[in-house]
Amino acid sequence: MNRPELRQVGIRDVAFGAGVKVVEPCNLYGCTIGDGCFIGPFNEIQKGVVIGARTRVQSHSFICELVTVGEDCFIGHGVMFINDTFASGGPARGRKELWCETRIGNRVSIGSNATIMPVQIVDDVVIGAGAVVTKDITVAGVYAGSPARRLRM
Numbered sequence: 001m002n003r004p005e006l007r008q009v010g011i012r013d014v015a016f017g018a019g020v021k022v023v024e025p026c027n028l029y030g031c032t033i034g035d036g037c038f039i040g041p042f043n044e045i046q047k048g049v050v051i052g053a054r055t056r057v058q059s060h061s062f063i064c065e066l067v068t069v070g071e072d073c074f075i076g077h078g079v080m081f082i083n084d085t086f087a088s089g090g091p092a093r094g095r096k097e098l099w100c101e102t103r104i105g106n107r108v109s110i111g112s113n114a115t116i117m118p119v120q121i122v123d124d125v126v127i128g129a130g131a132v133v134t135k136d137i138t139v140a141g142v143y144a145g146s147p148a149r150r151l152r153m
């Protein structure tokens with residue numbers, strides 16, 4: 001039987017603010033987690049990501065490189081961020097110049113199982129469970145569906 005090459009990540013090179021709670025296991029590396037954040041189990045937060053103060057990341061979410069999340073946000077369970085849109089017809093395969101960034105404002109709540117394409121989202125937005133956000137959200141309000149559309153202000 002073959003043995004795979006095992007690589008362990010865990011928590012390394014993270015700039016934590018004061019009073020952060022992390023529930024292991026998590027893969028957090030090279031990111032910045034602001035004061036008073038809560039990071040639940042089975043989250044992966046990649047290098048360069050910035051999470052603003054008091055934001056909660058519940059569990060099982062993937063926050064990839066080039067994502068910035070504001071303060072007092074709520075990231076539900078299993079929220080997937082995307083930086084590689086397959087713009088060239090398939091995965092960028094490490095060609096980071098093809099990746100795109102995402103910026104989430106303050107007081108943004110993202111429901112479970114939502115997918116966030118590379119977009120900008122203003123402050124005070126709610127994203128429904130299972131939404132696929134494909135375009136910038138420039139007006140505060142409640143958005144849901146695939147593609148996400150505004151339900152109400």
Ligand SMILES: CC(C)(COP(=O)(O)OP(=O)(O)OC[C@H]1O[C@@H](n2cnc3c(N)ncnc32)[C@H](O)[C@@H]1OP(=O)(O)O)[C@@H](O)C(=O)NCCC(=O)NCCS
Pocket residue numbers: 076077110111112126127128129130131142143144145151
């Ligand atoms: C989007 C959300 C905030 C809307 O809540 P609401 O304003 O109370 O909306 P309503 O339940 O009155 O639904 C309004 C309409 O939107 C639809 N809708 C609600 N949530 C939806 C969703 N996530 N995706 C698609 N449509 C949705 C409803 O079916 C309803 O449609 P209709 O008018 O045709 O009947 C809420 O449904 C939601 O998804 N919350 C996320 C919760 C979550 O993931 N929490 C994580 C921690 S456990």
